[in-house]
Amino acid sequence: MSTDGDQLELLRAATRGRKPKPPAPAAAELPVARVTVDVPLPHLDRVFDYLVPEPMSAAAQPGVRVRVRFGGQDVEGYLLERVEASDHQGRLAPLRRVVSPERVLTPAVLRLCRVVAERYAGNLTDVLRLAVPPRHARVEQAPRPEPLPPFGQEDGPVDGAVVSPIPITGWEQYRAGPALLARIAAGDAPRAVWTALPGPAWCDDLAATIAAALRAGRGSLVVLPDKRDVDALDRVLTRRLGQGRHARLEADLGPTTRYRNFLALSRGDVKVAIGTRATAFAPVHDLGLVVIWDDGDEMHSEPRAPYPHAREVLAVRAGLEGAALIAGSWSRSVECAGWLRTGWARPVVADRRVVRDAWPRIQVAATAVGGRDDPSAHGRLPGPAWRAISDGLKRGPVLVQVPRAGYLPGLACQDCRHPARCEHCHGPVGLPRSVPKDQASLPECRWCGRVAAAWRCQNCQGRRLRATTVGVGRTAEELGQAFAGAAVVVPQADGPTPHVPPNALVVSTPGIEPVVEGGYAAAVLLDAGRLLERPDLRASEDALRRWLGAAALVRPSAAGGAVIVSADPQVPAVQALIRVDPGSQADREFDERAELGFPPAVVMADVTGTATAVNSLVRIARLPEGTQTLGPTEVLVATPAAEPPPKPREPRRRLPRTAALSGLEEPVKEAEEIDETQVRVLLRASRKDLAVLARALHEAAAIRSSRREPGATRIQLDPLNPG
Structure with a gap:
């Protein structure tokens, strides 16, 4: 780097009438630092050389945060390595400051970030921003906790062996489960696609694999879609491994707690990390196991550049560090089907007899059917669904899954059936909430938020509206009136997990259904076919994943658990749900995408x-x-809504x-x-x-x-x- 910054400082000192301070001598050993600067421009996505002053030599180690002069201003970056000489022909600018002597960027994570940046055509600095959380000086200066003894040796070794043997776990229910657990315990690096059985037992199974890796002296990291799953695994790991054996990494913890947990991992005080998608970059020492749960969930896809997917990041990391990989879910993604087809990973599934006994009985019911005396014959709720709710409430809580949030999110013209659109942005118009009968209900645009008080159909100029899609709010209102004796619970995506009474009717959108002790007595997947109507390449895959996620919360068929699906029984995804066979549906999707030329085939x-x-x-x-x-x-x-539409520019x-x-x-x-x-x-x-x-x-x-x-x-x- 040039010395423009130093010359500017000398000029300032001379104009102020004081003698300029001489620059500090360069470090005696490895005087050149290679730094990546936090600049988002793609043509500056490379390493720059700086001189290490002797006073900073002890603190300026690979992996620390530094501040350098770049482009006429001070910017932060990471010191990647120290070398003897530089290829730069001119004089090198010195490091301005070592922000912290804490080595937060480990060599393994740096190597991973470089590969991910190349894989997704991104900048290294963007990936580093995802991998390393912001610094908190107070956390770095806090005293470190007392180190824990190696896992399994809390009471001391006996004849050179570990006290606690590998426990008998739920992995015995799967064909290759015991072999997978044994290979992880031996320090091997198997790759498995795990189709889990329903219920909360998946947390205990993951805890067993993590314990097996810890006994082998290896670390583990688990990436989960959301806070609810992190909480569930956190409780099980605390019970199975003990307090202080794992660390959580997620944005909901707050910056201070998150950075404290990050330092515990980077320092090697803790060897197990669990959390959301950024946990894929966690600095776990001696990594031996990486796990992703429900890899088909869109929450695993990073919305910031370069938009990596946690599944692909873990696959890369498993190869770089020789770690075992498990991709587990109640369903199966098309990408995992591709792994199995090429032999890159192996399936871990249960026998069909075990599957039939573990899952509830699943039945398809079309809408608007029933006898003359059936109260649902002309309604939205099919007759079997009505009976399942009525019978289920006598035995426990009942779950009703509704595909759409809101009240009446979809409206159309009453006269011509043309979808109602906003006259400003052409977005869909709906009713966001229920209002008292003595008040007027005004439709709003779901895109720009404008109130369509004087809405007029653009097709026939009509003014009357009708509902085409019913949301969870209206559904809860209707079911609360139909089943007056039941307590209606409506979970919120951004709210806490609600308490579910024994006779509750839980009306929820997909993905936020609360888990109840002992499982739901029954579940109704209302308007399930709506999930298949989205103009989305992954509509069928995502619909089956959400259906199975709801069915997994219901009691087994032997305990009376039943699931009613309101959809067309001829749809392949619905057939896969009835058979509880997500593997065949994933293979079908993969073949169709290969024929049409869509990822992951291309x-x-x-x-x-x-x-x-x-x-x-x-x-x-x-x-x-x-x-x-x-x-x-x-x-x-x-x-x-707050801004008028922009005028066209010349x-x-x-x-x-x-x-x-x-x-x-x-x-x-x-x-x-x-x-x-x-x-x-x-x-x-x-x-x-x-x-x-x-x-x-x-x-x-x-x-x-x-x-x-x-x-x-x-x-x-x-x-x-x-x-």
């Missing part, structure tokens, strides 16, 4: 941004041979410019108009060209960044819902 990159920026990036990128370009297509952006003119980067010269001879329309381009390539495609996109983004071309782009490889 690699696909989503490039979104202004039309000028996207077209420029695709034109510059040296894409692998055979890459297909789909698009561009315009992206509809909703306008916020196209600006871009001045001619000649740029050169790495020998690439592309003169722009003519002025171009800048199109700020938001568009999307999909790039589809063979799976074997993943690394080439990612590198090409990152290099193209770096070229645009170095030229300071206008417009921003978002690059996302293997998006959850391409198109």
Whole structure:
């Protein structure tokens, strides 16, 4: 790095009439520090060399946070390594400060972050931001707790052996379960796709594998979708391993507690980490086991650049560190089906007899059926569902799963049945809440939030509205009136887990159903077919996963547990639910995607941004041979309610410019108009060209960044819902 900052300091000192302070001498050993600076520009995604002053030499160790002079200002970064000499021809600028001597970036995590950044065409600094939480000096200065004895040796060894043997666990119910547990205990690195049996026993099974790894002297990390699952596993690990044997990593803990737990892992005081998606980067020492639970949940996909998926991060990490990998769920994702098909992982499933005994009886009931005396014959609730709720409430709580939140989220014109749309942003119009009968209920746009008080149908100019979709609020209101003796419980996604009385009727959206002691007596998957109607590549996969998640909370069939599904029985996903066979449905989905050319059979990159920026990036990128370009297509952006729709801008003119980067010269001879329309381009390539495609996109983004071309782009490889 140049010494512009030092020259500026000398100039300031001279103008103030004082003698400039001489620079400190360089460190006697390894005087050059290689630093990655926290700058988001792609063309600066590389390592820079700085001089290590002798007073900072002891603290400036690989993995610490440092502050350096970059681009005329002080920026933070990480010191990656110390070397004897630099390739830079000029003088090196010194480190400004060692922010903390705490080595928060371990070599294993740094290696993982580099691979993930390359895999997802991102910057190393963006991945490091996901891996290392913000610093809290007070936590670093706090005294460390007393170290715990090795797990299993709390009472001391007996004849050189561990006191506690491997316990008998629920893994005996699975064909390859005991073999998996034995290999983990031996320090091997098996890879398994685990189709779990219903109920809360999955936490005990994971605790057994973690205990087996600890006895082998290896650490473990478990990534779970949300706080509810983290709480469940936390309670079991505390009971099975003891207090202080594991650490939680999640945003809900708050920055102080999260950083304290992070330091306990990076210092090696704790060797087990559990938490949400960022836990995939946890600095666990001697890592021997990585686990992801319910990998099909969209919460495992990082919404920030470079948008990595926790499943792929753990797969990479297992290979880099020689750790065992378990992908467990009640269902099965298409990506895990691909792992099994290639032999990269092995299935861990129970026999069909065990599956039939463990799951509740599942029955399909179409809507609007029943006899003349059936109160549900002309209603939304099928007759079998009505009877299941009525009988189930006599034996315990009953769960009703509703696919949509809100009150009446979908409305249409009463006259022509055309969907009701907002006249400002063309978003869907619905009724967000219930109101008293003496008050008027005004529809609102679900995108921009505007009240459509004077709504008029754009198709027939009608003014009357009808409901097309019923949400959880209206459903709870209707069921509360139908079953007056039952207490109605409606869980909230952002609220605490509610208490469920013995005779409660729980009306919930998918994914937030509370767990009850002993399981639900019955469950009704109301309007289940709605989950299949989403314009989403993963609609069938996600619907089956959510259905099985609700059914797993119900008592076994031998205990009277029953599940009623309101959907078309001919749909393959519904048939897989009836048979409790998620594997066949995942294989079917994989074959269909391979035939149509969708991930994971191929690699696909989503490039979104202004039309000028996207077209420029695709034109510059040296894409692998055979890459297909789909698009561009315009992206509809909703306008916020508080802001009026923007006025169309006059196209600006871009001045001619000649740029050169790495020998690439592309003169722009003519002025171009800048199109700020938001568009999307999909790039589809063979799976074997993943690394080439990612590198090409990152290099193209770096070229645009170095030229300071206008417009921003978002690059996302293997998006959850391409198109």
